[in-house]
Amino acid sequence: MEVRWLEAFIAVAEELHFGNAAIRLRMAQSPLSQVIRKLERSLDTELFIRSTRSVDLTPAGHAFLPHARAVLEEIELAQQSVKVPDGVVYGKLILGFTGVLNRRTLPRFTRAVRDTYPQIELSLVGRVMTRDAVAQLEAGTLDLAFVGLPTDSTRTETRLLLRERFGMVVPTGHPLADQDHVELSMFAQDRFITPPIGAGSMLYEDTIRACTEAGFHPIVSQQITDPYMSMMLVAAGVGVAYLPEGVRPVVPPGTVFVPLAGEPVYMNHGLAWSKQRGSAAREAFLELVEDVLAEGL
Known part of the structure; x- marks a missing residue:
């Protein structure tokens, strides 16, 4: 061969x-x-x-396929090993993320890696939903991924990074747009914009679960993978969206984020990786995660 x-x-x-x-x-x-x-x-x-x-x-x-990729990566690492000083962490990491939902985590961690380990080549793969991320981690096509927790995989490890309270993103002309807090049940007759039902998104599951606990099943008018595009559709008057408070500073013109009243419901942002033995670069990234979390996100 x-x-x-x-x-x-x-x-x-x-x-x-x-x-x-x-x-x-x-x-x-x-x-x-x-x-x-x-x-x-x-x-x-x-x-x-x-x-x-x-x-x-x-x-x-x-x-x-994952074994073929691993062989080529090992060859590349072998070539690189003769070019860097002893003790320097090097290698390549492929990191999956969703999009705007990772606004607080992705920039902080990628910046920390590049500042601390400049010899690590970091490749970012966007619009990766939680279920797809887990499948790719198990197959070896991703090294790490930002996911919604919990996951149901027995072949991956996870680490909670932060929790964000849910609220509603509504058009500025919505009757509840000027409220300080709202009950989710108030939106029983509204049309919702959600991730696709089969996309394996934790956000979709969180939306359905929260609405069910509030006493109704959401009327879904549009399903779209990208959470920011969901907010753009809210601005266009297509519907409302159930999203975590981390999007509040970046909601597009024509929309407003309204917090939910009552017992807080959180979106749990996590990092996932395979239980299989990883590279030195992956282990360095995981150690760096603890340093970043200690400083606060």
């Missing part, structure tokens, strides 16, 4: 298109197909399901 075979496999697996993968690798499509065939013969299994219209990974391909 050759390194270039793994590079070709990863390119096709990520592009799911032989033509695009060939362009990415700066080679013709026919030689690329031959390389993939050689790899499949060496493994004695097919890695891709091919048709005239699409390319997809077989179960064997899905299983092989």
